Amino acid sequence: MRYKVTVSYDGNNYVGFQSQINGLAIQDVIEKALKKIFVKDIRIVMSSRTDAGVHAIGQVFHFDDERIIKPEKLQYAINSSTPPDIYISKVEYVDENFHARFSVKEKTYRYLINIGEYDVFKNGYAYQCHYKLDIDLMKEGAKLYLGTHDFGSFNTSSYSEYPNQVRTIKEFKIVQKKDMLYITVTGTGFLRNMVRIMVGTLIDLARGQKGLADVKKMVDVPSKNTRRYNVDPHGLYLVKIKY
Amino acid sequence: MRYKVTVSYDGNNYVGFQSQINGLAIQDVIEKALKKIFVKDIRIVMSSRTDAGVHAIGQVFHFDDERIIKPEKLQYAINSSTPPDIYISKVEYVDENFHARFSVKEKTYRYLINIGEYDVFKNGYAYQCHYKLDIDLMKEGAKLYLGTHDFGSFNTSSYSEYPNQVRTIKEFKIVQKKDMLYITVTGTGFLRNMVRIMVGTLIDLARGQKGLADVKKMVDVPSKNTRRYNVDPHGLYLVKIKY
Numbered sequence: 030m031r032y033k034v035t036v037s038y039d040g041n042n043y044v045g046f047q048s049q050i051n052g053l054a055i056q057d058v059i060e061k062a063l064k065k066i067f068v069k070d071i072r073i074v075m076s077s078r079t080d081a082g083v084h085a086i087g088q089v090f091h092f093d094d095e096r097i098i099k100p101e102k103l104q105y106a107i108n109s110s111t112p113p114d115i116y117i118s119k120v121e122y123v124d125e126n127f128h129a130r131f132s133v134k135e136k137t138y139r140y141l142i143n144i145g146e147y148d149v150f151k152n153g154y155a156y157q158c159h160y161k162l163d164i165d166l167m168k169e170g171a172k173l174y175l176g177t178h179d180f181g182s183f184n185t186s187s188y189s190e191y192p193n194q195v196r197t198i199k200e201f202k203i204v205q206k207k208d209m210l211y212i213t214v215t216g217t218g219f220l221r222n223m224v225r226i227m228v229g230t231l232i233d234l235a236r237g238q239k240g241l242a243d244v245k246k247m248v249d250v251p252s253k254n255t256r257r258y259n260v261d262p263h264g265l266y267l268v269k270i271k272y
Numbered sequence: 273m274r275y276k277v278t279v280s281y282d283g284n285n286y287v288g289f290q291s292q293i294n295g296l297a298i299q300d301v302i303e304k305a306l307k308k309i310f311v312k313d314i315r316i317v318m319s320s321r322t323d324a325g326v327h328a329i330g331q332v333f334h335f336d337d338e339r340i341i342k343p344e345k346l347q348y349a350i351n352s353s354t355p356p357d358i359y360i361s362k363v364e365y366v367d368e369n370f371h372a373r374f375s376v377k378e379k380t381y382r383y384l385i386n387i388g389e390y391d392v393f394k395n396g397y398a399y400q401c402h403y404k405l406d407i408d409l410m411k412e413g414a415k416l417y418l419g420t421h422d423f424g425s426f427n428t429s430s431y432s433e434y435p436n437q438v439r440t441i442k443e444f445k446i447v448q449k450k451d452m453l454y455i456t457v458t459g460t461g462f463l464r465n466m467v468r469i470m471v472g473t474l475i476d477l478a479r480g481q482k483g484l485a486d487v488k489k490m491v492d493v494p495s496k497n498t499r500r501y502n503v504d505p506h507g508l509y510l511v512k513i514k515y
Contacts, residue, residue: 039392084393113395149282150327152356154393 032103033091033123034073039114040084041153041263047078055115059090062110066103067094076129076270077136080222082262084154087118087269091129127272135199135271137215138224141264142232145208155209156264162235164205170234170244171201171212174227181251183227184220185259191220194251201227213268222259229258273340276332276366277316277350282357283327284396284506290321298322298358302333305353309346310337319372319513320379323465325505327397330361330512334372370515378442378514380458381467384507385475388451398452399507405478407448413477413487414444414455417470424494426470427463428502434463437494444470456511465502472501 036059044052048060056073063071073090098106100120107117126132141155144162151157177197184194200215212231214224230247233239233256247255279302287295291303299316306314316333341349343363350360369375384398387405394400420440427437443458455474457467473490476482476499490498 037392039395108390114392116390116392118389146361147351147359149280149357149359150397152282 030095030097031091031093031123031125031127032100033089033121033127033129034107034117035119036088036090037086037116037118038084038088040079040082042114043081045079045081045083046075046085046088052081055088058111058115059107062107063092065110066098066106067096074129076133077219077267079265079267080262082153083265083267084263085267088267089129089270089272091123091127093125132272133218133270135215135217136219136267137200137213137269137271138219139266139268140212140214140224140228140260141266142210142212142228143208144205144210151209153263156261158232160232160236162210162232163237164203164210164235166241167231167235168203170231170241171203173241173245173248174198174201178248179251180220180223180248181253182247182255183223183230183257185226185257186221194220196220196223203231222257225259225262225265226257228264229260232260233258273338274334274336274366274368274370275343275346276334276364276370276372277360278362279331279333280329280359280361281327281331283322283325285357286324288322288324288326289318289328289331295324298331301354301358302350305350306335308353309341309349310339317372319376320462320510322508322510323505325396326508326510327506328510331510332372332513332515334366334370336368375515376461376513378458378460379462379510380443380456380512380514381462382509382511383455383457383467383471383503384509385453385455385471386451387448387453394452396506399504401475403475403479405453405475406480407446407453407478409484410474410478411446413474413484414446416484416488416491417441417444417457421491422494423463423466423491424496425490425498425500426466426473428469428500429464437463439463439466446474465500468503468505468508469500471507472503475503476501 043055046055048054048056071092073092076089104117104120142158143151143155144158179194180196181194196218198216202213204211286298289298291297291299314335316335319332347360347363385401386394386398387401422437423439424437439461441459445456447454
Protein backbone atom coordinates (compact mmCIF):
# COMPACT_ATOMS: atom_id res chain seq x y z
CA MET A 30 0.00 0.00 0.00
CA ARG A 31 1.21 3.51 -0.85
CA TYR A 32 0.25 6.17 1.69
CA LYS A 33 0.05 9.87 0.83
CA VAL A 34 0.36 12.07 3.92
CA THR A 35 -0.24 15.83 4.29
CA VAL A 36 1.56 17.50 7.18
CA SER A 37 1.76 20.98 8.72
CA TYR A 38 4.60 22.13 10.94
CA ASP A 39 6.15 25.07 12.70
CA GLY A 40 9.71 25.00 11.35
CA ASN A 41 11.27 27.02 14.16
CA ASN A 42 12.73 24.06 16.06
CA TYR A 43 14.03 22.05 13.10
CA VAL A 44 16.95 22.02 10.64
CA GLY A 45 14.39 21.63 7.85
CA PHE A 46 12.20 18.82 6.57
CA GLN A 47 14.97 16.61 5.22
CA SER A 48 17.25 14.67 7.59
CA GLN A 49 20.61 16.36 8.17
CA ILE A 50 23.68 15.48 10.18
CA ASN A 51 23.59 18.79 12.07
CA GLY A 52 20.34 18.54 14.00
CA LEU A 53 16.78 17.34 14.24
CA ALA A 54 14.71 17.36 11.03
CA ILE A 55 10.96 16.95 10.67
CA GLN A 56 11.64 13.81 8.61
CA ASP A 57 13.47 12.28 11.61
CA VAL A 58 10.49 12.88 13.89
CA ILE A 59 7.99 11.43 11.42
CA GLU A 60 10.09 8.38 10.54
CA LYS A 61 10.55 7.69 14.26
CA ALA A 62 6.77 7.80 14.74
CA LEU A 63 6.24 5.49 11.73
CA LYS A 64 8.83 3.04 13.05
CA LYS A 65 6.85 2.80 16.30
CA ILE A 66 3.63 2.11 14.36
CA PHE A 67 4.95 -0.27 11.67
CA VAL A 68 7.65 -1.81 13.93
CA LYS A 69 10.27 -1.40 11.22
CA ASP A 70 12.21 1.31 9.40
CA ILE A 71 10.04 3.31 7.01
CA ARG A 72 11.68 5.73 4.58
CA ILE A 73 9.43 8.58 3.49
CA VAL A 74 9.63 10.43 0.15
CA MET A 75 8.97 14.13 0.58
CA SER A 76 7.65 16.62 -1.94
CA SER A 77 9.85 19.57 -0.82
CA ARG A 78 12.97 19.96 1.25
CA THR A 79 11.93 23.03 3.19
CA ASP A 80 14.91 24.80 4.79
CA ALA A 81 15.60 25.35 8.47
CA GLY A 82 13.00 27.73 9.92
CA VAL A 83 10.57 27.38 7.00
CA HIS A 84 6.99 26.39 7.92
CA ALA A 85 4.40 24.26 6.15
CA ILE A 86 0.64 24.10 6.09
CA GLY A 87 0.42 21.45 3.37
CA GLN A 88 3.72 19.58 2.90
CA VAL A 89 3.22 16.12 1.36
CA PHE A 90 5.17 12.86 1.56
CA HIS A 91 4.53 9.26 0.62
CA PHE A 92 5.73 5.88 1.80
CA ASP A 93 4.99 2.22 1.11
CA ASP A 94 4.17 -0.69 3.34
CA GLU A 95 2.30 -3.94 2.90
CA ARG A 96 0.44 -3.37 6.15
CA ILE A 97 -2.91 -1.66 5.61
CA ILE A 98 -4.00 0.81 8.30
CA LYS A 99 -7.13 2.94 7.97
CA PRO A 100 -6.26 6.56 7.06
CA GLU A 101 -7.94 8.15 10.14
CA LYS A 102 -6.35 5.59 12.42
CA LEU A 103 -2.88 6.15 10.96
CA GLN A 104 -3.33 9.93 11.16
CA TYR A 105 -4.26 9.62 14.84
CA ALA A 106 -1.39 7.23 15.55
CA ILE A 107 1.28 9.48 14.02
CA ASN A 108 -0.14 12.60 15.72
CA SER A 109 -0.10 10.77 19.05
CA SER A 110 3.66 10.38 18.93
CA THR A 111 4.78 13.61 17.28
CA PRO A 112 5.31 16.89 19.19
CA PRO A 113 2.72 19.73 19.06
CA ASP A 114 4.62 21.62 16.34
CA ILE A 115 4.06 18.82 13.78
CA TYR A 116 0.53 17.81 12.77
CA ILE A 117 -0.66 15.28 10.19
CA SER A 118 -3.80 16.76 8.65
CA LYS A 119 -4.57 14.00 6.15
CA VAL A 120 -3.68 10.42 5.23
CA GLU A 121 -4.84 8.90 1.92
CA TYR A 122 -4.35 5.66 0.01
CA VAL A 123 -2.87 6.33 -3.43
CA ASP A 124 -1.90 4.04 -6.28
CA GLU A 125 1.74 3.24 -6.93
CA ASN A 126 1.98 5.75 -9.78
CA PHE A 127 1.68 8.55 -7.28
CA HIS A 128 5.00 10.11 -6.29
CA ALA A 129 5.19 12.94 -3.73
CA ARG A 130 7.89 14.76 -5.70
CA PHE A 131 7.54 13.69 -9.33
CA SER A 132 3.74 13.88 -9.58
CA VAL A 133 3.56 17.53 -8.47
CA LYS A 134 1.52 19.75 -10.81
CA GLU A 135 1.64 22.99 -8.83
CA LYS A 136 2.94 24.34 -5.54
CA THR A 137 1.82 27.37 -3.58
CA TYR A 138 4.01 29.21 -1.10
CA ARG A 139 3.24 32.18 1.12
CA TYR A 140 5.68 34.75 2.48
CA LEU A 141 4.83 37.14 5.32
CA ILE A 142 6.52 40.52 5.81
CA ASN A 143 5.75 42.67 8.84
CA ILE A 144 6.28 46.27 7.74
CA GLY A 145 4.97 47.70 11.04
CA GLU A 146 6.40 47.85 14.54
CA TYR A 147 8.16 44.79 15.92
CA ASP A 148 5.67 42.23 17.23
CA VAL A 149 6.73 39.45 19.62
CA PHE A 150 3.94 37.21 18.26
CA LYS A 151 5.26 37.47 14.70
CA ASN A 152 8.81 36.63 15.76
CA GLY A 153 9.72 33.41 13.93
CA TYR A 154 6.57 33.64 11.78
CA ALA A 155 7.18 36.68 9.55
CA TYR A 156 10.13 38.69 8.28
CA GLN A 157 10.45 41.92 10.27
CA CYS A 158 11.22 44.56 7.65
CA HIS A 159 12.68 47.85 8.87
CA TYR A 160 12.99 49.37 5.40
CA LYS A 161 10.38 51.66 3.94
CA LEU A 162 8.92 49.76 0.99
CA ASP A 163 7.23 51.06 -2.16
CA ILE A 164 4.47 48.42 -2.31
CA ASP A 165 3.16 49.54 -5.71
CA LEU A 166 6.64 49.15 -7.21
CA MET A 167 6.85 45.73 -5.57
CA LYS A 168 3.63 44.71 -7.33
CA GLU A 169 5.04 46.00 -10.63
CA GLY A 170 8.18 43.92 -10.12
CA ALA A 171 6.15 40.82 -9.26
CA LYS A 172 4.53 40.92 -12.71
CA LEU A 173 7.96 40.30 -14.27
CA TYR A 174 8.06 36.87 -12.63
CA LEU A 175 4.84 35.65 -14.24
CA GLY A 176 5.09 33.08 -17.02
CA THR A 177 7.80 30.64 -18.06
CA HIS A 178 11.44 31.64 -17.57
CA ASP A 179 14.85 30.18 -16.83
CA PHE A 180 15.05 31.16 -13.14
CA GLY A 181 18.79 30.49 -12.83
CA SER A 182 19.31 33.91 -11.18
CA PHE A 183 16.96 32.81 -8.40
CA ASN A 184 18.67 29.52 -7.56
CA THR A 185 21.39 28.97 -4.95
CA SER A 186 22.15 25.48 -6.26
CA SER A 187 24.51 24.68 -9.11
CA TYR A 188 23.57 23.94 -12.72
CA SER A 189 24.75 20.35 -12.17
CA GLU A 190 22.12 19.88 -9.47
CA TYR A 191 19.39 21.58 -11.52
CA PRO A 192 20.20 21.05 -15.22
CA ASN A 193 16.80 22.45 -16.12
CA GLN A 194 16.03 25.74 -14.37
CA VAL A 195 12.96 26.59 -16.43
CA ARG A 196 9.86 27.01 -14.29
CA THR A 197 6.42 28.58 -14.76
CA ILE A 198 5.03 31.09 -12.25
CA LYS A 199 1.25 31.21 -12.45
CA GLU A 200 0.55 33.67 -9.65
CA PHE A 201 2.57 36.17 -7.65
CA LYS A 202 0.17 38.17 -5.52
CA ILE A 203 1.00 40.81 -2.91
CA VAL A 204 -1.76 41.82 -0.50
CA GLN A 205 -1.38 44.27 2.38
CA LYS A 206 -3.59 43.88 5.48
CA LYS A 207 -2.74 46.49 8.12
CA ASP A 208 1.03 46.19 8.67
CA MET A 209 1.43 42.76 7.12
CA LEU A 210 2.28 41.89 3.53
CA TYR A 211 0.95 38.52 2.36
CA ILE A 212 2.77 37.29 -0.70
CA THR A 213 1.31 34.24 -2.44
CA VAL A 214 3.31 32.46 -5.14
CA THR A 215 2.06 29.56 -7.24
CA GLY A 216 4.19 27.76 -9.80
CA THR A 217 4.89 24.44 -11.47
CA GLY A 218 7.99 23.99 -9.37
CA PHE A 219 10.69 25.91 -7.55
CA LEU A 220 14.49 25.91 -7.46
CA ARG A 221 16.54 26.02 -4.27
CA ASN A 222 15.64 29.17 -2.27
CA MET A 223 13.76 30.48 -5.31
CA VAL A 224 10.77 31.96 -3.43
CA ARG A 225 12.98 33.63 -0.84
CA ILE A 226 15.24 35.14 -3.52
CA MET A 227 12.20 36.32 -5.54
CA VAL A 228 10.81 38.03 -2.44
CA GLY A 229 14.24 39.36 -1.44
CA THR A 230 14.70 40.83 -4.93
CA LEU A 231 11.32 42.61 -4.64
CA ILE A 232 12.40 44.01 -1.26
CA ASP A 233 15.60 45.29 -2.89
CA LEU A 234 13.41 46.88 -5.56
CA ALA A 235 10.90 48.36 -3.13
CA ARG A 236 13.59 49.99 -1.00
CA GLY A 237 15.47 51.47 -3.94
CA GLN A 238 18.42 49.05 -4.07
CA LYS A 239 17.42 47.80 -7.52
CA GLY A 240 15.38 49.12 -10.44
CA LEU A 241 12.70 47.35 -12.47
CA ALA A 242 15.26 46.92 -15.27
CA ASP A 243 17.57 45.02 -12.88
CA VAL A 244 14.78 42.64 -11.91
CA LYS A 245 13.85 42.16 -15.56
CA LYS A 246 17.45 41.35 -16.41
CA MET A 247 17.57 38.73 -13.62
CA VAL A 248 14.49 37.09 -15.12
CA ASP A 249 15.64 37.37 -18.76
CA VAL A 250 19.30 36.46 -18.30
CA PRO A 251 19.98 33.64 -15.84
CA SER A 252 23.16 34.45 -13.95
CA LYS A 253 24.90 33.24 -10.81
CA ASN A 254 26.80 36.51 -10.46
CA THR A 255 23.93 38.82 -9.57
CA ARG A 256 23.18 39.80 -5.96
CA ARG A 257 20.76 37.17 -4.57
CA TYR A 258 19.07 38.36 -1.42
CA ASN A 259 17.88 35.15 0.25
CA VAL A 260 15.44 36.67 2.72
CA ASP A 261 14.70 35.26 6.24
CA PRO A 262 13.29 31.66 6.13
CA HIS A 263 10.87 32.29 9.04
CA GLY A 264 8.48 34.24 6.83
CA LEU A 265 8.04 31.34 4.38
CA TYR A 266 5.18 28.81 4.37
CA LEU A 267 4.67 25.87 2.00
CA VAL A 268 0.89 26.21 1.70
CA LYS A 269 -0.39 23.70 -0.81
CA ILE A 270 0.74 21.09 -3.30
CA LYS A 271 -1.49 20.17 -6.21
CA TYR A 272 -1.18 16.77 -7.92
CA MET B 273 12.33 60.34 37.77
CA ARG B 274 9.47 57.85 37.57
CA TYR B 275 9.36 55.82 34.35
CA LYS B 276 6.20 54.17 33.03
CA VAL B 277 6.96 51.31 30.65
CA THR B 278 4.61 49.34 28.36
CA VAL B 279 5.77 45.87 27.42
CA SER B 280 4.53 43.02 25.21
CA TYR B 281 5.69 39.44 25.58
CA ASP B 282 5.15 35.89 24.47
CA GLY B 283 4.64 34.09 27.80
CA ASN B 284 5.47 30.60 26.55
CA ASN B 285 9.03 30.52 27.88
CA TYR B 286 8.42 32.11 31.28
CA VAL B 287 7.01 31.23 34.72
CA GLY B 288 4.96 34.43 34.52
CA PHE B 289 5.70 38.12 34.86
CA GLN B 290 6.57 38.14 38.56
CA SER B 291 9.87 36.67 39.79
CA GLN B 292 9.54 33.15 41.18
CA ILE B 293 11.96 30.70 42.72
CA ASN B 294 11.05 27.99 40.20
CA GLY B 295 12.21 29.50 36.91
CA LEU B 296 12.78 32.52 34.74
CA ALA B 297 10.21 35.32 34.95
CA ILE B 298 9.77 38.26 32.60
CA GLN B 299 10.51 40.56 35.57
CA ASP B 300 13.94 38.89 35.96
CA VAL B 301 14.82 39.55 32.33
CA ILE B 302 13.72 43.19 32.46
CA GLU B 303 15.43 43.94 35.78
CA LYS B 304 18.64 42.39 34.44
CA ALA B 305 18.45 44.69 31.40
CA LEU B 306 17.79 47.72 33.63
CA LYS B 307 20.73 46.82 35.87
CA LYS B 308 22.99 46.88 32.82
CA ILE B 309 21.67 50.32 31.82
CA PHE B 310 21.51 52.02 35.25
CA VAL B 311 24.50 50.08 36.67
CA LYS B 312 22.59 49.26 39.84
CA ASP B 313 19.67 47.15 41.02
CA ILE B 314 16.32 48.50 39.84
CA ARG B 315 13.13 47.03 41.26
CA ILE B 316 10.11 47.37 38.97
CA VAL B 317 6.47 47.61 40.09
CA MET B 318 4.17 45.71 37.75
CA SER B 319 0.51 46.24 37.06
CA SER B 320 -0.43 42.55 36.76
CA ARG B 321 1.17 39.28 37.75
CA THR B 322 0.37 37.34 34.63
CA ASP B 323 0.66 33.56 35.15
CA ALA B 324 3.03 31.15 33.44
CA GLY B 325 2.14 30.88 29.75
CA VAL B 326 -0.02 34.04 29.69
CA HIS B 327 0.89 36.63 27.05
CA ALA B 328 0.76 40.42 27.04
CA ILE B 329 0.37 43.09 24.42
CA GLY B 330 0.19 46.01 26.88
CA GLN B 331 1.51 45.05 30.33
CA VAL B 332 2.70 48.11 32.31
CA PHE B 333 5.30 48.59 35.03
CA HIS B 334 6.99 51.58 36.66
CA PHE B 335 10.29 52.21 38.40
CA ASP B 336 12.19 55.16 39.81
CA ASP B 337 15.69 56.44 39.31
CA GLU B 338 17.35 59.83 39.61
CA ARG B 339 19.11 59.33 36.29
CA ILE B 340 17.16 60.84 33.41
CA ILE B 341 17.29 58.95 30.10
CA LYS B 342 15.21 59.98 27.09
CA PRO B 343 12.21 57.65 26.61
CA GLU B 344 13.13 56.50 23.07
CA LYS B 345 16.73 55.94 24.14
CA LEU B 346 15.71 53.88 27.16
CA GLN B 347 13.22 51.88 25.07
CA TYR B 348 15.98 51.08 22.58
CA ALA B 349 18.46 50.22 25.34
CA ILE B 350 16.14 47.75 27.08
CA ASN B 351 15.07 46.14 23.79
CA SER B 352 18.74 45.73 22.85
CA SER B 353 19.36 43.45 25.81
CA THR B 354 16.10 41.51 26.07
CA PRO B 355 15.31 38.39 23.99
CA PRO B 356 12.97 38.53 20.95
CA ASP B 357 9.93 37.34 22.96
CA ILE B 358 9.93 40.49 25.12
CA TYR B 359 9.47 43.92 23.55
CA ILE B 360 9.19 47.35 25.16
CA SER B 361 6.70 49.30 23.06
CA LYS B 362 6.68 52.55 25.04
CA VAL B 363 8.56 54.45 27.76
CA GLU B 364 7.07 57.58 29.35
CA TYR B 365 7.95 60.01 32.13
CA VAL B 366 5.17 60.12 34.74
CA ASP B 367 4.80 62.07 37.96
CA GLU B 368 5.31 60.33 41.29
CA ASN B 369 1.57 59.95 41.90
CA PHE B 370 1.43 57.40 39.11
CA HIS B 371 1.49 53.79 40.30
CA ALA B 372 1.44 50.88 37.84
CA ARG B 373 -0.91 48.83 40.06
CA PHE B 374 -2.87 51.31 42.18
CA SER B 375 -3.61 53.89 39.48
CA VAL B 376 -5.32 51.39 37.14
CA LYS B 377 -8.78 52.50 35.96
CA GLU B 378 -9.51 49.66 33.55
CA LYS B 379 -7.92 46.53 32.15
CA THR B 380 -8.68 44.65 28.96
CA TYR B 381 -7.88 40.98 28.43
CA ARG B 382 -8.40 38.79 25.38
CA TYR B 383 -8.88 35.04 25.31
CA LEU B 384 -8.55 32.94 22.13
CA ILE B 385 -10.31 29.62 21.61
CA ASN B 386 -9.68 27.53 18.49
CA ILE B 387 -12.86 25.55 17.87
CA GLY B 388 -11.63 24.17 14.55
CA GLU B 389 -9.01 21.57 13.64
CA TYR B 390 -5.73 21.55 15.52
CA ASP B 391 -3.34 24.18 14.16
CA VAL B 392 0.41 24.03 14.87
CA PHE B 393 0.62 27.83 14.57
CA LYS B 394 -1.97 28.35 17.31
CA ASN B 395 -0.21 25.95 19.67
CA GLY B 396 0.76 28.01 22.74
CA TYR B 397 -1.32 30.97 21.49
CA ALA B 398 -4.92 29.76 21.79
CA TYR B 399 -6.84 27.13 23.71
CA GLN B 400 -7.57 24.15 21.47
CA CYS B 401 -11.18 23.23 22.27
CA HIS B 402 -12.35 19.77 21.22
CA TYR B 403 -15.86 20.20 22.62
CA LYS B 404 -18.77 21.30 20.48
CA LEU B 405 -19.79 24.70 21.84
CA ASP B 406 -23.14 26.48 21.71
CA ILE B 407 -21.79 29.97 20.95
CA ASP B 408 -25.17 31.71 21.33
CA LEU B 409 -25.58 30.24 24.81
CA MET B 410 -22.04 31.37 25.61
CA LYS B 411 -22.99 34.93 24.64
CA GLU B 412 -26.10 34.69 26.85
CA GLY B 413 -23.95 33.55 29.78
CA ALA B 414 -21.45 36.36 29.21
CA LYS B 415 -24.21 38.92 29.81
CA LEU B 416 -24.50 37.65 33.40
CA TYR B 417 -20.97 38.87 34.11
CA LEU B 418 -21.67 42.47 33.16
CA GLY B 419 -21.91 45.04 35.95
CA THR B 420 -20.68 45.09 39.53
CA HIS B 421 -20.58 41.80 41.47
CA ASP B 422 -18.65 40.03 44.20
CA PHE B 423 -16.61 37.70 41.96
CA GLY B 424 -15.53 35.39 44.81
CA SER B 425 -16.59 32.32 42.81
CA PHE B 426 -14.11 33.34 40.10
CA ASN B 427 -11.05 33.72 42.34
CA THR B 428 -8.47 31.06 43.17
CA SER B 429 -6.92 33.18 45.93
CA SER B 430 -8.18 33.29 49.51
CA TYR B 431 -10.40 35.98 51.05
CA SER B 432 -7.44 37.05 53.20
CA GLU B 433 -5.46 37.91 50.07
CA TYR B 434 -8.42 39.69 48.44
CA PRO B 435 -10.66 41.06 51.22
CA ASN B 436 -12.65 42.94 48.60
CA GLN B 437 -13.73 40.75 45.70
CA VAL B 438 -16.14 43.25 44.18
CA ARG B 439 -15.25 44.16 40.63
CA THR B 440 -17.06 45.77 37.70
CA ILE B 441 -17.12 44.13 34.28
CA LYS B 442 -17.77 46.72 31.57
CA GLU B 443 -17.52 44.52 28.50
CA PHE B 444 -17.53 40.80 27.81
CA LYS B 445 -17.60 40.31 24.05
CA ILE B 446 -17.44 37.04 22.11
CA VAL B 447 -16.71 37.26 18.39
CA GLN B 448 -16.26 34.31 16.06
CA LYS B 449 -14.02 34.67 13.00
CA LYS B 450 -13.79 31.42 11.07
CA ASP B 451 -12.75 28.77 13.61
CA MET B 452 -11.47 31.18 16.24
CA LEU B 453 -13.39 32.70 19.14
CA TYR B 454 -12.08 36.10 20.28
CA ILE B 455 -13.25 36.93 23.78
CA THR B 456 -12.61 40.47 24.98
CA VAL B 457 -13.11 41.36 28.65
CA THR B 458 -12.81 44.84 30.12
CA GLY B 459 -13.17 45.58 33.81
CA THR B 460 -12.03 47.79 36.67
CA GLY B 461 -9.83 45.02 37.99
CA PHE B 462 -9.51 41.26 38.15
CA LEU B 463 -9.00 38.63 40.86
CA ARG B 464 -6.53 35.76 40.61
CA ASN B 465 -7.36 33.64 37.49
CA MET B 466 -10.66 35.50 37.17
CA VAL B 467 -10.66 35.84 33.37
CA ARG B 468 -9.66 32.20 32.85
CA ILE B 469 -12.38 30.97 35.25
CA MET B 470 -14.98 33.24 33.60
CA VAL B 471 -14.06 31.80 30.20
CA GLY B 472 -13.86 28.25 31.58
CA THR B 473 -17.32 28.62 33.10
CA LEU B 474 -18.71 29.74 29.72
CA ILE B 475 -17.10 26.69 28.09
CA ASP B 476 -18.78 24.48 30.72
CA LEU B 477 -22.05 26.23 29.85
CA ALA B 478 -21.59 25.99 26.08
CA ARG B 479 -20.84 22.26 26.18
CA GLY B 480 -23.75 21.43 28.48
CA GLN B 481 -21.85 20.89 31.73
CA LYS B 482 -23.60 23.84 33.39
CA GLY B 483 -26.87 25.74 32.88
CA LEU B 484 -27.45 29.48 32.79
CA ALA B 485 -28.88 29.23 36.32
CA ASP B 486 -25.60 27.72 37.56
CA VAL B 487 -23.59 30.57 36.06
CA LYS B 488 -26.02 33.12 37.53
CA LYS B 489 -25.64 31.52 40.96
CA MET B 490 -21.84 31.75 40.71
CA VAL B 491 -22.17 35.47 39.98
CA ASP B 492 -24.85 36.13 42.63
CA VAL B 493 -23.49 33.98 45.46
CA PRO B 494 -19.71 34.09 45.87
CA SER B 495 -18.52 30.62 46.83
CA LYS B 496 -15.22 28.77 46.96
CA ASN B 497 -16.96 25.40 46.70
CA THR B 498 -18.23 25.61 43.15
CA ARG B 499 -16.37 23.95 40.24
CA ARG B 500 -13.86 26.48 38.93
CA TYR B 501 -12.57 25.56 35.50
CA ASN B 502 -9.32 27.49 35.17
CA VAL B 503 -8.86 27.17 31.41
CA ASP B 504 -5.45 26.93 29.62
CA PRO B 505 -3.26 30.04 30.23
CA HIS B 506 -1.86 30.04 26.67
CA GLY B 507 -5.08 31.51 25.26
CA LEU B 508 -4.90 34.59 27.51
CA TYR B 509 -3.53 38.02 26.56
CA LEU B 510 -3.30 41.13 28.72
CA VAL B 511 -4.19 43.62 26.01
CA LYS B 512 -4.44 47.10 27.50
CA ILE B 513 -4.34 48.96 30.81
CA LYS B 514 -6.08 52.29 31.14
CA TYR B 515 -4.95 54.81 33.79
